[in-house]
Every structure is written in C-alpha cells, then in structure tokens.
Amino acid sequence: MSIAETQTGPPAWRLLLTYVRPHRRALFAGAVLSLVTGATGLLLPLVARELIDDLAHDRAIAGALLAMSGLVVANAALGAVGSYVLARTAESVVLGARRSLSSYLLRLRIAAVDRTEPGDLMARITSDTTLLREVTTDSLVGFGTGGLTLLATVVMMGLVDPVLLGVTLAVILGAGTVLGLIVPRISRASRQAQDAVGVMGAALERTLGALRTVKASGAEPREERTLHEAAEESWRQSIRAAKWSAAAGNTAGLAMQIAFITVLAVGGARVATDAIDIGTLVAFLLYVFYLMSPIQEVVGAITRYQTGSAALARIQEALRLPAEPPARPAELPAPGVRPAALAFRDVRFRYADDLPYVHHGVTFDVPAQGMTAFVGPSGAGKTTVFSLIERFYEPESGDITLDGRSLVDWELAELRAAIGYVEQDAPVLSGSLRDNLLLGNAEADEDTLAGVLKTSRLDGLVARLPHGLDTLVGHRGTKLSGGERQRVAIARALLRRPRLLLLDEATSQLDAVNEAALRDTVADVARTTTVLVVAHRLSTVTTADRIVVMDAGRVRAVGTHRELVTSDPLYAELAATQFLATGG
Numbered sequence: 168m169s170i171a172e173t174q175t176g177p178p179a180w181r182l183l184l185t186y187v188r189p190h191r192r193a194l195f196a197g198a199v200l201s202l203v204t205g206a207t208g209l210l211l212p213l214v215a216r217e218l219i220d221d222l223a224h225d226r227a228i229a230g231a232l233l234a235m236s237g238l239v240v241a242n243a244a245l246g247a248v249g250s251y252v253l254a255r256t257a258e259s260v261v262l263g264a265r266r267s268l269s270s271y272l273l274r275l276r277i278a279a280v281d282r283t284e285p286g287d288l289m290a291r292i293t294s295d296t297t298l299l300r301e302v303t304t305d306s307l308v309g310f311g312t313g314g315l316t317l318l319a320t321v322v323m324m325g326l327v328d329p330v331l332l333g334v335t336l337a338v339i340l341g342a343g344t345v346l347g348l349i350v351p352r353i354s355r356a357s358r359q360a361q362d363a364v365g366v367m368g369a370a371l372e373r374t375l376g377a378l379r380t381v382k383a384s385g386a387e388p389r390e391e392r393t394l395h396e397a398a399e400e401s402w403r404q405s406i407r408a409a410k411w412s413a414a415a416g417n418t419a420g421l422a423m424q425i426a427f428i429t430v431l432a433v434g435g436a437r438v439a440t441d442a443i444d445i446g447t448l449v450a451f452l453l454y455v456f457y458l459m460s461p462i463q464e465v466v467g468a469i470t471r472y473q474t475g476s477a478a479l480a481r482i483q484e485a486l487r488l489p490a491e492p493p494a495r496p497a498e499l500p501a502p503g504v505r506p507a508a509l510a511f512r513d514v515r516f517r518y519a520d521d522l523p524y525v526h527h528g529v530t531f532d533v534p535a536q537g538m539t540a541f542v543g544p545s546g547a548g549k550t551t552v553f554s555l556i557e558r559f560y561e562p563e564s565g566d567i568t569l570d571g572r573s574l575v576d577w578e579l580a581e582l583r584a585a586i587g588y589v590e591q592d593a594p595v596l597s598g599s600l601r602d603n604l605l606l607g608n609a610e611a612d613e614d615t616l617a618g619v620l621k622t623s624r625l626d627g628l629v630a631r632l633p634h635g636l637d638t639l640v641g642h643r644g645t646k647l648s649g650g651e652r653q654r655v656a657i658a659r660a661l662l663r664r665p666r667l668l669l670l671d672e673a674t675s676q677l678d679a680v681n682e683a684a685l686r687d688t689v690a691d692v693a694r695t696t697t698v699l700v701v702a703h704r705l706s707t708v709t710t711a712d713r714i715v716v717m718d719a720g721r722v723r724a725v726g727t728h729r730e731l732v733t734s735d736p737l738y739a740e741l742a743a744t745q746f747l748a749t750g751g
C-alpha cells in the first residue's frame with residue numbers, strides 16, 4: 168500500500184482552519200489592517216469627487232488635496248504593517264505544521280515506515296508545508312479581505328449609480344462562470360506536481376543512501392534518468408497548474424477591462440442624457456479601477472488555495488499513517504537493577520496480511536541473566552524475534568512476556584527503556600562520536616562513558632582521533648570502519664544499562680583481536696544482565712548458556728553447543744559449515 172492510497176479525510180479548508188486556529192488573533196489583526204488599508208483606498212474616489220466639485224465651483228482645493236495625501240500615506244503605512252503581520256502569521260502556521268508533522272513521523276509504527284518512502288515523507292515535511300505559507304496569507308486572508316473589500320466597493324458603487332453597478336456585475340458574473348471551469352484543473356495539476364516532488368525525494372533518498380553501490384554498479388545514468396523523470400513530471404504538472412492559474416488571472420483581468428469599457432460607454436451615454444453628472448461617472452470609474460485589486464486578490468486566493476489544499480491533503484495523508492501513542496520518555500533502569508526474563512508462547516507473526524507467516528508458533532524461555540544465542544539458516548526468523556520484543560511489530564497470536572508480564576501491558580517507553588538493541592548493520596548517525604554514544608542515554612556521566620569505551624574497546628580509537636569524542640563520524644558513520652561502527656553500536660546499547668541486551672551479530676568479520684575482546688565484553692555483560700544474541704560465529708555459540716535453534720519460523724531445538732552438536736543434525740551442520748565459514 169502506498170501512502171497515497173490511504174482513505175480520504177476531512178476537506179482541505181477544515182484542515183487549514185485547524186492549522187490556523189492557534190494564530191487566529193494575529194491573523195485577525197492582519198486581516199483588519201488589510202481591510203483598513205482597503206478602506207483608506209475606498210475613500211479616495213469620494214475625496215476625488217469633492218475635489219472635482221470644488222474645482223467646478225471655484226472653491227479652494229487645499230482641504231481635499233490634504234485629505235487625499237493623508238489617505239495615500241495611511242494606505243501605504245497600514246498596508247506595510249498588515250503585510251508583515253500576515254507574513255509572520257503564515258510562517259508560524261508553517262512552523263506549527265512542521266513541528267506536528269515531524270513529531271508524528273517520529274512516532275510512526277515501523278510497519279507503516281516499511282510501506283512508505285522516507286524521501287516522500289521528507290518532501291511532505293519540507294516542500295508541502297512550505298506551500299501552507301501561501302495558502303494561509305494569500306488564500307485565507309486574501310479571500311476574507313479581498314471579499315470584504317469587494318463587497319464594500321460594490322456597495323459604494325451601488326450608492327454612486329445602481330445602473331452602472333448592474334452593468335459591472337453582469338460582466339463579473341460571466342467571468343465567474345469561466346473561473347468555475349478552470350479552478351478544479353489547477354487543483355488536480357498541483358496535486359500531481361507535489362506527488363512528483365515526493366517521488367523525486369524518494370528517488371534522491373534511494374540514490375544518496377547507496378551512492379557507493381550506485382557508483383560501483385555504474386548505475387549513475389539509470390538513477391539520473393529516474394531523478395530527471397520525477398523532476399520533469401513535477402515541472403510538467405506545475406506548468407499545467409501555472410497555465411490554468413494564468414488563465415484564471417487573465418480572465419479576471421479581462422473581465423475588469425470589459426467592465427471598464429462598458430461602464431465608460433453606458434456611463435458616457437448616461438452623462439449625455441443628464442442621468443448622472445461627470446463627477447459621478449469619474450467616481451464610478453475609479454471604483455471599477457479599485458475593484459480590480461480585490462478581484463485579483465480573490466481570484467489569486469482561489470487559485471493558490473488549490474495548490475495549498477493539494478499540499479494539505481498530502482500532509483494529512485502522512486498524519487493518518489499508523490503511529491504509536493504519544494508517550495513521555497521513561498527512566499532508564501537504575502544501576503544494578505535485576506536482569507529481565509523473557510518468554511515467547513506460541514507466537515505467530517507475518518509482516519503483512521498478504522505475506523507468508525514468518526513465525527509459525529514460536530515458543531521458548533529465556534531466564535534472567537546469562538547469554539542465549541539464536542541460530543538458524545538465513546530467513547529463519549531470528550531478527551524478527553528481536554523486532555517483536557521491541558514491539559516494532561505486534562504478533563498475530565500467542566504471547567510474549569517480559570518478567571512474566573505480557574508486552575502489551577508494558578508502557579512502550581518503559582519496555583524499550585529496559586532493552587538495549589544492537590542491530591545487525593549497526594547504524595551510526597551523522598554527528599559526533601559522543602552524540603552517537605549518548606543517543607540512548609544523554610545523562611551518562613564522563614566516568615560511565617569512559618568505562619563503556621574501555622569495555623567496547625573504543626578507548627584506543629578515541630585516543631587516536633584528533634578531536635576525540637567530538638570527532639564527526641559523517642553521514643551514517645562513513646568515517647568509521649565496519650568494526651568500529653559495531654563497537655559504537657554496542658557501547659551505545661551498554662550505556663543504557665539494559666536489563667535485556669539484544670545483539671544482532673554482524674555477519675561481517677571483526678579482526679581476531681577485536682572479536683575476542685567483544686566476546687569477552689558480551690560474556691561480561693551476560694553476568695549481570697540477560698543477553699540475547701543472533702549468532703553468526705562459533706565463538707559466540709560456544710560461550711552461550713543456551714542456544715535456540717530456529718528453522719523456517721519454528722524453534723526446533725534448545726540446548727548447549729555440546730548437546731546440540733550431537734542431538735540436532737541442522738545445528739551440527741550449521742556448526743560445521745556456516746559458523747566455521749564465518750571465521751568462528
């Protein structure tokens with residue numbers, strides 16, 4: 168299932184209001200300022216009429232000139248303040264959307280992340296939220312203030328001459344009908360343009376995430392093509408949206424020109440028949456002129472709203488992905504706290520309804536303390552055991568207990584605080600070595616840190632590095648060797664003082680010295696905590712207190728290395744081939 172296929176939600180304008188509600192006061196202030204700016208503009212024609220009247224009757228025009236100058240200055244000053252307040256509010260709306268979206272994405276269930284492209288999610292946080300800026304000020308406020316100014320101008324026109332108003336409205340109605348046909352096309356094209364930006368984000372993430380492999384495979388031209396195709400699709404759709412937006416803007420402009428000419432013709436005839444005087448016609452024409460700006464504003468608001476609502480829909484789709492409930496961070500276990508006991512009872516699990524079962528009734532017990540190794544052929548479901556313990560996924564049936572308490576009865580944060588997890592590919596995040604080590608326990612003091620660096624054999628590396636712990640490790644830790652990354656991941660997990668340590672052993676080799684050191688470290692840790700290892704080395708299984716042999720989603724034997732070598736043919740074969748092959 169792609170993210171775009173999730174069910175539809177409330178209409179865009181309702182969503183927009185939820186983002187705007189926290190800033191309603193500032194938005195209201197900005198709207199009032201815009202209105203007052205509009206009102207100062209509206210008074211100008213009336214003063215102009217006075218001025219013409221004064222001239223016609225040989226009266227002094229200084230007063231009218233002064234009033235006009237005052238209105239022009241007030242118009243400019245209020246307009247500037249109003250624009251600033253609105254732009255600031257729009258930025259605050261974007262900030263709010265980015266904060267809520269990024270918080271939500273951090274809580275996404277792993278199963279939901281499996282189904283989405285991180286690059287697309289990134290585009291939703293960066294590019295789509297940016298589009299909210301326009302929709303807030305230009306669209307919402309533009310629609311409100313433009314609409315009100317439009318209404319006020321129409322009322323004033325009605326007061327000046329209802330006949331000419333009728334002529335103007337007839338022209339505007341015709342333009343409105345044309346606009347009604349154009350607007351949905353802008354909406355569709357905008358949505359497709361933003362989707363293409365998402366596709367491009369996903370393609371970029373895929374390429375940059377494996378740039379070494381792409382280069383080594385000579386796949387640059389193909390990756391380039393994919394990126395260019397996505398960029399071109401976004402361009403094509405944006406051009407389509409721009410074409411329809413331009414058509415909408417020009418329709419409004421054209422309508423105003425037609426109105427101007429028609430009013431001039433009809434008004435001229437009315438002046439000729441003495442139905443109105445020349446001052447009234449000039450005032451009315453000035454109003455037609457003033458109508459231009461709010462009409463452009465409303466049409467612009469409607470067209471931009473189409474782009475904004477497309478972005479809002481994409482943001483909302485991300486916010487509908489399944490997520491874990493919000494939780495406060497839990498305390499890490501106190502030093503010396505007792506190790507955890509774990510049990511799987513007839514656990515059945517598959518990654519999705521349309522995928523085969525990975526666990527077909529897995530049952531085993533792990534008592535508190537000591538080391539338990541999981542072995543089995545590739546794809547047997549060993550790593551999945553760890554994913555279920557961390558509750559990255561929920562089993563379909565059966566029960567998993569920690570300290571006799573079902574995992575579902577644990578607060579998620581409390582459960583994870585009890586566990587240290589070292590993934591097979593030992594991810595290291597960009598930033599400093601210290602940032603990476605303290606990721607799971609930001610409060611660890613320098614002594615504890617030094618102790619863990621020693622046990623994980625990182626002290627030598629830190630001493631060698633020019634900036635020690637503050638050395639930057641590069642994107643995904645590319646400045647570290649594979650073995651160093653593994654040791655960083657182990658040190659990070661140990662700093663959490665876990666009651667249960669999950670160690671997915673890397674299949675790649677460490678050098679003999681470091682491997683022996685790490686084995687001693689893990690054996691040491693197993694004396695005070697419960698350690699589960701997905702084992703790929705003979706040296707690991709021979710030191711384990713018990714070994715769980717898994718095959719095709721089932722536990723087929725449990726015992727020590729000595730027992731299993733004689734009692735379980737699969738284990739004997741693995742011990743003789745796979746483990747030895749990986750350097751045990």
Ligand SMILES: Nc1ncnc2c1ncn2[C@@H]1O[C@H](COP(=O)(O)OP(=O)(O)OP(=O)(O)O)[C@@H](O)[C@H]1O
Nearest residue numbers: 281518522525543544545546547548549550551552
């Ligand atoms: N996120 C996922 N979505 C769908 N299927 C998955 C996912 N992760 C693993 N699988 C599938 O589940 C099965 C078990 O995977 P698992 O990683 O638990 O095996 P493993 O025993 O740890 O293998 P290895 O020793 O090769 O690491 C595999 O067939 C794998 O393709």
